[in-house]
Each structure stands twice: as C-alpha cells, then as structure tokens.
Amino acid sequence: MHVMHLIHGSRRLTVAAVLFDMDGTLVDSDAAVDRSWIAWSKEYGVDPALPLAIAPGHPAADTIAKILLDADPAAIAEAAARQLALEYEDLADVTATDGAPELIAALDSRGVPWAVVTSADERLAKLRLAAADISPRILITTDDVPVGKPDPAGYLRAADLLGVAPGDCLVVEDTEPGVAAGRAAGATVAALKGVIGDLRIDSLRRITESMVGRET
Numbered sequence: 001m002h003v004m005h006l007i008h009g010s011r012r013l014t015v016a017a018v019l020f021d022m023d024g025t026l027v028d029s030d031a032a033v034d035r036s037w038i039a040w041s042k043e044y045g046v047d048p049a050l051p052l053a054i055a056p057g058h059p060a061a062d063t064i065a066k067i068l069l070d071a072d073p074a075a076i077a078e079a080a081a082r083q084l085a086l087e088y089e090d091l092a093d094v095t096a097t098d099g100a101p102e103l104i105a106a107l108d109s110r111g112v113p114w115a116v117v118t119s120a121d122e123r124l125a126k127l128r129l130a131a132a133d134i135s136p137r138i139l140i141t142t143d144d145v146p147v148g149k150p151d152p153a154g155y156l157r158a159a160d161l162l163g164v165a166p167g168d169c170l171v172v173e174d175t176e177p178g179v180a181a182g183r184a185a186g187a188t189v190a191a192l193k194g195v196i197g198d199l200r201i202d203s204l205r206r207i208t209e210s211m212v213g214r215e216t
Helices: 030-044 049-054 060-065 073-088 100-110 122-131 153-162 176-185 205-210
Strands: 003-008 011-015 017-020 114-117 138-140 169-173 188-191 211-215
Touching (some): 003 205, 011 169, 073 122, 100 205, 122 138, 176 188, 205 211
Parallel strands (some): 169 188
Antiparallel strands (some): 003 211
C-alpha cells in the first residue's frame, strides 16, 4: 500500500489514507445548504437562524430534533424528508471546492486511497458529488451508519473498507462535529474555515503543497 508524507509547519505526518467530509470540504455547497434551510424554516415557521447555526456537520434529522422539540419521531422524520427534498432540488451552484480536484489527482497519482464520509444521505451525496465531478470509490453516508457525526462510526467504517488503521488516516473537515468524529476515530484531523483541528488549513491546496516524496 502506498503512503504519503506531509510536512505541515513543524509536523511531519505519514498518511495511509485520506477521509474527506463532503459539504464545505470537497464540495462547495454552502449556499445551497443555506437556501434549503431557509426555505424549510419558512415552511415550518422557524427562525432560520436556528438551523443555520446548528446544522453544519449534523444529519438533517438531528438538527430538526433540536428545533422541533415537541415533535414525535414520525414528525421529525417527515420534516427531515422535506428538508432533504429541498436540497435534492438545489444544485445550481454546487461545485468542487478550491483545490479539491488537484488534491484528489495528487492522491490518485501516488496511489493513496481516499474516501468521502458525509452527514448527507446517499441520494444527496451522489447528486452533489456528481455536480462537483468527484467520484469516490468509497462513500459513507448516513444510510450506512447507525448514528451520524460527531460519532466516529462513519470514519471508522471508511477506514475499515479501505483496509487502513484509523490512526493512519488524515480526516479533512470543516465543522466541529466532523472534527470531533475524526478525532474520536483516532485519526489526525485537518480543519478548514478556522475550525480547530490537529492541522489548520485555509484550502485543500495546503495539503497538496505539503506532500513530499512517495513510499510503498
């Protein structure tokens, strides 16, 4: 199996696989996500500031359960289905994030495996990844695990499917729940958007630039 070395500041890391979050990390879907929550909030008579603050990194049903406190599980499931329907329909400006295509190409050229672990369901994940022209061999969605982020189940499953120890993985995230999930899995976490992780980066280009050499 191929591994790569990264030099980030004073740190030198050996990475056997990279596990990416999707929204806001590999796929620039922030505007579409916000629009869907704003539209959902209008339908449900909710202040949109609530889901916009809570939603990043969490499955839709988890966010809604924290807002519709008196709703029973069936009502929460229905509300989550409606929110996802709004997201399925809004792909107009969804694209790859800055540096994503170059980083994926660099990993592929080095033979370093990678996967996507997202808080979206399978249908939404495939729609957004297709819009961004990204085709992961391994995709873990909320349909594949019993509980979403910040639980590490998704990252642990991705590492297992890649045949790599979680501690040898680099997780790339842009939310606090995602960072918590990666750390709970035992991985090193690179964090975007000012989120505190083991490595703080402002673009995926920083990972590509930090790669050195090649080993098998």
